Amino acid sequence: MAENINFNKSVFNKRNYNKIIDTSFKELGVKTIQEQLDEQPTVQEFFDMYNVLFYNIPQLGPTLSHEYLVKTSKEYIGFEEDNELITLLQAEITNLRTQVLDSQQQLATFASLIPNAPEITIPNINLPQDGDEDNDLESQLNDIPTPETPDTTETPDKEERVVNDFSKYPKSTIKKRSTRLGLSKSYIKAIKKDYDL
Numbered sequence: 001m002a003e004n005i006n007f008n009k010s011v012f013n014k015r016n017y018n019k020i021i022d023t024s025f026k027e028l029g030v031k032t033i034q035e036q037l038d039e040q041p042t043v044q045e046f047f048d049m050y051n052v053l054f055y056n057i058p059q060l061g062p063t064l065s066h067e068y069l070v071k072t073s074k075e076y077i078g079f080e081e082d083n084e085l086i087t088l089l090q091a092e093i094t095n096l097r098t099q100v101l102d103s104q105q106q107l108a109t110f111a112s113l114i115p116n117a118p119e120i121t122i123p124n125i126n127l128p129q130d131g132d133e134d135n136d137l138e139s140q141l142n143d144i145p146t147p148e149t150p151d152t153t154e155t156p157d158k159e160e161r162v163v164n165d166f167s168k169y170p171k172s173t174i175k176k177r178s179t180r181l182g183l184s185k186s187y188i189k190a191i192k193k194d195y196d197l
Contacts, residue, residue, distance in 0.1 A: 161183075162181065174189060
């Protein structure tokens, strides 16, 4: 006995074929551009990963290091503008140090005019010129000795001033003493009585 077998054939027209049949090579691991973009980490995910890996990243190195991240980020954001500010501030520091040196030289000059003043020596310092990196002004200025303040006697109190005035000017009047010392007449009279002057 013979059986009839019916074969059915599906035919697609050219327009519907690509819509119905998947012609991509997914079996070979090839990803579409959209799939690749979807797999890229977001900015938030990047910083989350960065925080996790922070201590695993080497500090220095030409690539894959914190140094590399800093250098590339500086170039990207135009960090050179801040370097100009640093240069200006360094110039200001040099200017202020020059003023300090001038002030110390003036102090030495004044000290030489005062009898029994301690001797102040000012070292010879070569101030750096533009582009001169070999001259270390900071170390030179740190070598400058700080002038010592001469010993002074304590300022006498009001009572001692009145007693000293009586010994220095025994014939002066109370009114003149009051004017000279800037004290009241009654206070001078009280000291005169207490000390029997």
